[in-house]
Amino acid sequence: MLRLTNLRKTYGELVAVDGVSLHVRRGEVFGLLGPNGAGKSTTIGMCVGLVRPDSGEVNVDGVGSPMRHEVRAHLGVAPQALAIYDDLTGFENLRLFGGLYGLRGSALEERVQRVLDLVGLLARGNDRAGGYSGGMKRRLNLAAALVHDPPLLLLDEPTAGVDPQSRNNILDTVRELSKAGRTVIYTTHYMEEAQRVCDRVGIIDKGRLLCVGTVDELVREHGGKSQLRIERGEKSERLETADPVREIARVLGDGGVTGVHIDRPDLESVFLTLTGRSLRD
Amino acid sequence: MGTIAGMSALWAIARTDLRILLRDKAAAFFTFVFPILFAMFFGFMFGGGGGERGKIEIAVVQQDKGPAAEAFVRDLGKTPEILVKKVETEAEAERLVRKGDVLASIVIPPTFQKGFDDLFSTGKGPVVAGVLDPSRKAEVGLLEGRLNELAFRTMAGTFQNAAGMKKQLAKVREAIAKAPDIENSRKILFGAALQNLDTILNDNEKRESEGKPTDLGGAMAEFRPVQLELKELARDRSGPTNAFEVSLPQGIVWGLMGCVTAFVATLAHDRQRGTLVRLLSAPVTRWQVIGGKALAGFLSCMLVQWVLILLFALLFKVHLREPMMLGLATVASAYAFVGVMMLLSVMGRSGEGSAGFGRAVILVMAMIGGGTIPIFFMPKFMQAVSSASPFKWAVLAIEGSLWRPMTGTEMLLPLGVLVGIGTVGLWIGGMMFRRSTMS
Numbered sequence: 001m002l003r004l005t006n007l008r009k010t011y012g013e014l015v016a017v018d019g020v021s022l023h024v025r026r027g028e029v030f031g032l033l034g035p036n037g038a039g040k041s042t043t044i045g046m047c048v049g050l051v052r053p054d055s056g057e058v059n060v061d062g063v064g065s066p067m068r069h070e071v072r073a074h075l076g077v078a079p080q081a082l083a084i085y086d087d088l089t090g091f092e093n094l095r096l097f098g099g100l101y102g103l104r105g106s107a108l109e110e111r112v113q114r115v116l117d118l119v120g121l122l123a124r125g126n127d128r129a130g131g132y133s134g135g136m137k138r139r140l141n142l143a144a145a146l147v148h149d150p151p152l153l154l155l156d157e158p159t160a161g162v163d164p165q166s167r168n169n170i171l172d173t174v175r176e177l178s179k180a181g182r183t184v185i186y187t188t189h190y191m192e193e194a195q196r197v198c199d200r201v202g203i204i205d206k207g208r209l210l211c212v213g214t215v216d217e218l219v220r221e222h223g224g225k226s227q228l229r230i231e232r233g234e235k236s237e238r239l240e241t242a243d244p245v246r247e248i249a250r251v252l253g254d255g256g257v258t259g260v261h262i263d264r265p266d267l268e269s270v271f272l273t274l275t276g277r278s279l280r281d
Numbered sequence: 282m283g284t285i286a287g288m289s290a291l292w293a294i295a296r297t298d299l300r301i302l303l304r305d306k307a308a309a310f311f312t313f314v315f316p317i318l319f320a321m322f323f324g325f326m327f328g329g330g331g332g333e334r335g336k337i338e339i340a341v342v343q344q345d346k347g348p349a350a351e352a353f354v355r356d357l358g359k360t361p362e363i364l365v366k367k368v369e370t371e372a373e374a375e376r377l378v379r380k381g382d383v384l385a386s387i388v389i390p391p392t393f394q395k396g397f398d399d400l401f402s403t404g405k406g407p408v409v410a411g412v413l414d415p416s417r418k419a420e421v422g423l424l425e426g427r428l429n430e431l432a433f434r435t436m437a438g439t440f441q442n443a444a445g446m447k448k449q450l451a452k453v454r455e456a457i458a459k460a461p462d463i464e465n466s467r468k469i470l471f472g473a474a475l476q477n478l479d480t481i482l483n484d485n486e487k488r489e490s491e492g493k494p495t496d497l498g499g500a501m502a503e504f505r506p507v508q509l510e511l512k513e514l515a516r517d518r519s520g521p522t523n524a525f526e527v528s529l530p531q532g533i534v535w536g537l538m539g540c541v542t543a544f545v546a547t548l549a550h551d552r553q554r555g556t557l558v559r560l561l562s563a564p565v566t567r568w569q570v571i572g573g574k575a576l577a578g579f580l581s582c583m584l585v586q587w588v589l590i591l592l593f594a595l596l597f598k599v600h601l602r603e604p605m606m607l608g609l610a611t612v613a614s615a616y617a618f619v620g621v622m623m624l625l626s627v628m629g630r631s632g633e634g635s636a637g638f639g640r641a642v643i644l645v646m647a648m649i650g651g652g653t654i655p656i657f658f659m660p661k662f663m664q665a666v667s668s669a670s671p672f673k674w675a676v677l678a679i680e681g682s683l684w685r686p687m688t689g690t691e692m693l694l695p696l697g698v699l700v701g702i703g704t705v706g707l708w709i710g711g712m713m714f715r716r717s718t719m720s
């Protein structure tokens with residue numbers, strides 16, 4: 001669906017994206033996980049034709065480079081920076097974006113209604129977007145990417161700065177899109193989100209794509225061992241093990257155990273292993 | 282993407298910008314309301330409101346000194362809507378019309394009295410010839426009506442003394458008697474009728490001597506005793522005839538300024554808020570985005586110009602002498618200011634910076650370009666300085682189609698400069714815009 005080959009982008013001395021190659025498959029939700037400044041938005045920018053790569057190329061579904069405007073008709077973009085007009089209503093915003101993708105008349109109206117409903121804003125459709133809450137604006141920003149029903153969606157931190165309610169709505173929407181066969185690229189620095197919605201995840205740091213795989217694969221390969229905390233009365237001891245279940249069975253056999261706590265490795269541990277730093281740094 | 286889809290994307294962008302402009306109350310105020318108030322204020326200040334307005338000035342050359350002519354001219358002077366300027370020669374009268382000082386000139390010919398005397402026998406009144414300014418047709422209509430009414434009154438005045446009427450009747454009777462193409466039986470009939478009239482008049486003569494005048498008015502309301510022969514005389518347009526013709530272009534300057542400022546601000550805002558980038562990630566070309574923005578700017582410039590023009594034409598009788606030329610002038614101005622918008626919006630890199638910078642530049646240009654002091658009031662060196670301002674050329678083009686004496690060829694200069702500004706602005710602005718959105 002989308003193939004990135006050896007993408008590189010520098011800003012002066014700074015290497016924002018450094019040799020990224022990636023194949024996003026049709027119908028999957030692909031997570032691009034990385035800390036601030038990792039190069040996620042720059043990568044998305046190159047995928048939608050806004051940022052010209054220094055070298056390497058982007059190919060959308062065999063149709064070509066998104067630098068060509070007609071190729072962009074296949075894409076739907078929700079930028080990280082909210083890109084909606086505060087002075088327009090929700091409906092008007094979506095009519096504008098739908099119009100830019102060639103939708104007109106009743107087809108446009110129907111899609112506008114549909115996506116506004118999908119993101120739970122139908123009741124507020126006639127209000128100016130400027131009066132929306134942060135979470136509602138995010139949802140409208142997402143709806144603008146969906147209005148022309150593109151096969152490939154690029155969502156750049158679609159949950160940035162939103163409340164749990166909007167966040168749930170957005171994550172549910174992404175899952176529904178995936179079920180409907182759309183391909184989604186989803187950037188985030190929240191590993192919980194990546195674990196919850198993404199079929200596969202790529203971890204990016206300092207412009208480099210460090211690894212790609214399903215969450216399980218990544219954890220298995222790079223997550224390291226599980227941490228066990230065994231409590232015996234006042235005392236507690238820590239163990240590292242690759243097979244926590246067997247280890248627990250063994251210590252329980254020793255007797256005197258009052259509590260067991262397992263810390264399984266997750267994407268955070270993967271990141272720590274690969275970079276020596278925490279995702280949140 | 283096909284042309285149709287391309288145009289519809291362009292229009293979607295243009296419509297959005299227009300909608301945002303009209304929704305922004307402050308922008309709408311400075312673009313529409315303020316310029317109107319400004320131009321009205323200066324129009325009234327320069328004396329457009331009171332004084333002689335509403336009076337029709339005409340030049341009169343009185344070549345007949347007889348009583349009928351004297352009465353006619355005297356009554357003309359007393360008519361509230363008409364201001365009479367007596368002049369000696371026909372040439373002088375025509376000069377005043379050409380200058381636009383008077384609406385029309387009329388000549389009371391030496392045969393005026395005779396024309397009255399022969400009114401009944403010939404059936405035609407005296408001929409009053411003259412020239413008029415064709416650009417003020419509505420007022421000419423009013424003038425003709427007044428002149429006929431007056432001539433009738435003069436005539437009635439002459440005949441009200443029954444003696445004068447009897448003299449007329451005698452002439453008529455004589456004419457009938459001599460007429461070869463009237464049957465004798467009819468002549469007798471007419472004779473009888475006229476005899477009756479004579480009796481009435483004798484009676485009236487008696488009443489008049491007792492101090493009871495006769496009113497013949499009503500019966501002769503449809504009668505046209507004076508034959509007006511007014512020829513059109515194109516006016517030399519050497520200056521505004523109405524203060525609003527001066528303040529209208531000033532208002533337009535402020536209106537255009539409001540448009541430019543608002544659009545530079547929305548573009549800056551667009552860039553700052555990320556909506557511009559969002560537009561560019563849609564399947565549209567950069568030129569379509571620029572085109573959409575430019576179209577919105579163009580339409581709003583046209584709108585503000587014509588709102589002002591039509592309002593002033595309606596309220597303050599600013600006469601649109603050359604509507605085609607005015608149309609051309611407004612199109613050229615709108616085009617020029619779209620170029621200015623483009624250029625200003627790409628000048629500063631940061632959103633707010635470019636808006637602030639744009640505001641300052643445009644304000645100075647408006648002030649030196651005729652927004653504060655009308656250009657033709659400026660001293661020569663200021664007029665030269667003002668040539669650097671696109672507003673000056675817009676004002677010139679508009680004045681050229683309102684009152685400034687400019688031939689078609691002379692109009693080419695401001696129109697050409699405006700088109701040049703627009704083209705250069707769009708081109709450079711467009712290129713810089715393209716570059717600035719390409720990272």
Ligand SMILES: Nc1ncnc2c1ncn2[C@@H]1O[C@H](COP(=O)(O)OP(=O)(O)OP(=O)(O)O)[C@@H](O)[C@H]1O
Pocket residue numbers: 011014015016034035036037038039040041042043080189720
């Ligand atoms: N237009 C630009 N000019 C200069 N430097 C830039 C530009 N865009 C991005 N960068 C730099 O490139 C690097 C990658 O930025 P990018 O926005 O892609 O990161 P990100 O992963 O999206 O981060 P975040 O999670 O904070 O959004 C950063 O160091 C950033 O400062």
Ligand SMILES: [Mg+2]
Pocket residue numbers: 040041042080156157
């Ligand atoms: Mg980012």
